[in-house]
Amino acid sequence: MTFAVALVPLVATPFLLWWIPLAGCGAGVTFAVLDLIYDDVPAANLAFGVHGLLCLAVAVWLVADRRRQAAIVAEVAGPIHLDTALTERLRVAFPRWGERTAAAVLLVLGGIGGLAWYGHRAAQVAAHESAAVRADGVIRSVDNTEGTIAVEVPQPVEVDVVGSYEAGQVIPVLVDGAWVRPVAEPEDVTGWLGAGLGALCLAALLLVREQRMRSAGRRLLGGPLSAVELTTELDDHGRAVLPDGMAVVPVVAAPMRSTSPLVTDEDEERTAEEIEDFGRQWRGDGQESEPQTVTVAGDLRDGGWVLLISDSVVLLPEAPLRMPRRRPEVTKAPPGEPLPPMDTGDLPELPVVLWSRPRDRVLGALSLLGFAIGPAVVLAGAPDGWWQTVLALWAGGHFAYQGWCRLNTRVELTRSGLVAHGRGRVHHVPWQRLYGVRHDEKGLWLAWEPGSTFQIGGVADRWGAVMMRLRELSLAAGDPGGRVTSRLGGASAVVLVYAFVAIATVWWQHR
Structure with missing residues (x-):
């Protein structure tokens, strides 16, 4: 039980050092103290003791550095007063209880459920242990892959174990009807305790973060x-x-x-x-x-x-200011070079469909075979265990989705606008809403209102010039055009059908 409790700050330390550095340092120091109190292994005491001291040093450095930063800013900063009307509008718009709060509530419910289930399972184990009799059991088989052994007491019973055993070995066991446990390995249900405590701790951190944001809003809008x-x-x-x-x-x-x-x-x-x-x-x-x-x-x-x-x-801020670990990438310039409208001349007959390069479509057709290969591999019995089954089905679905997208990526040019078939969605863009077309070694890049981009490979540059010419003619005609619209494409149907096939495959295999 003590280990399950101590495991929470140990697991949380690297995550918190990235998310909330001071909290991460506190978690590291907490685990180091718990290890020194409850662990009797000198090597572990030394290692985690050094780890705790390093976390403490980082915490001291963070606090001192923040004070130094505040002192430097105080020397050059001047006071400002926000307009009263602006302050009231900002007060309404400032982020309030939102997704983090909802996530915290769900984590609290999950944490309470984990603790309740731990209490239930611990009571069951205690009842079995008090009613059990001690006997010698013979190990008939060992499955190191699944971590189980078959113990004869006198009927073979499969038992989950952690240690290493050999067939034919005689071990002392506790027997209570169908419940059998090696004496050396009492049944451990403290994982539910650790999961419940971890969920509650994470919920507390999220709620504290929300409360800090609300307090910061009051400070920012409450005075000079x-x-x-x-x-x-x-x-x-x-x-x-x-x-x-x-x-x-x-x-x-x-x-x-x-x-x-x-x-x-x-x-x-x-x-x-x-x-x-x-x-x-x-x-x-x-x-x-x-x-x-x-x-x-x-x-x-x-x-x-x-x-x-x-x-x-x-x-308005939605999180506190952070010093980045590396220089952030500012928004990049558009890719490639812009394409001008085509010279005056005859436009091609519309509509025209521009497909991606043949190589991409061939790869897409081959990847689409994953729709059948994934379930076939599972039905053939190749996966060993549930996780390999999930991996095989996920890989089949991934290749099927990617294949469909590669096979169906295209742009259709009409007199009123273009229709771009992309990953999962189909976009209808009037010519008046097209920003422009650029080209690079990957193909053509299209952008339209309000800020969407689309890339298609293997299309000649002249088609980009044609699009810009059609845009130019529409603007010259004074046609206001419509709004950009989008809808779900065929990839969504592929995902739904594959999910049904995957579920049916698992059912058929375990029927």
Whole structure:
């Protein structure tokens, strides 16, 4: 039981060092103390003692470094006051109890269930042990793969074991009817205890994180803030990157837009200026965007919470500021080179279907055979154990899905727009909503509103020029066009049918 409890901080340490470094250091120190108290193996005491000291040293360094950062910022920061109307709008928009809370509730329920099941199983084991009689059993067979032995007492009974045994060996066992256990290996049900405690600890961390976010919101919106002006860019994960990658701020995906000093209701819509800037960049008509200057207001240090304020946008934090382990990748420029519209001349007859390169389609057809190969391998009895069965069926489904996507990737050109058949979805894009077409060694890249991209290989560059010409003609005609729409493609049906076949295969094998 003690080991099951101590295992929780041991397993949590590497995860927490990545997620919440100070909590990870605390978990490492906690396990080191528990090991010194309850473990009588000197080598383990030494190893985990050193590990605990290292965690303690890292914790001290983190606290000291955060204080040093706060002192440096205090020397250059100045106070700012948020407009009252803006503060009220931000108070409503600030992240509240959300997915983390729901996950914490589910973890609490799971943790309580794990502890309850542990209590039930522990009572069962105690009842068996009190009623059991001691006898000598002969091992008739050993299955090291499954970790079981067959003990004759006098009828053969299969028993799960951890140690190594040999056929013909005589071992003392406890027998209570059909319940048989080696005396040297009492039945261990503490795994449920460890799982339940781990779930409760993770739930507590999530709730503490949510509460810290709410407290940070009250601090940020409750009075004057220390602020400095810095440049920032967004990285590929939607985080604001401060100068030279010195820190990242995870921000809410939909910013609050302000018409100084108020905030408009366009929380989830991109501005027309942003859309046009992206389109010009994709077509190669604009200049490369420069980092934006923003006011960083709040607790500017590792683990602190800040607001990012510009002339028109307020970015709200959804997590504390972090010092990255490596320089973050800022959003890259569009791939390849832009394709201009084709010269005036006759356009091809429409509709036209552009398929991916033949090599990709052949590979797709071969991969699609996984639809039959995965279940066939299982029915042939090749997998040894349930996990190999799951692996074989998963591999078959993966190849079937990838094969279908490769085989059916295409772009259809019509007079009103293009239809792009991609992985899992089919997109209908009016020509007026097409940003542009670019090309590189992989093929053609298409982009359309509001920010979707699509890649198809093996298509000649002239077809990209044709698309740009059709876009140009539609814009010149003044046709407003419709909205971009998308729907599920045939890949979803393939996944559902394969899931049914996989379930039927498992049922047939175990009927």
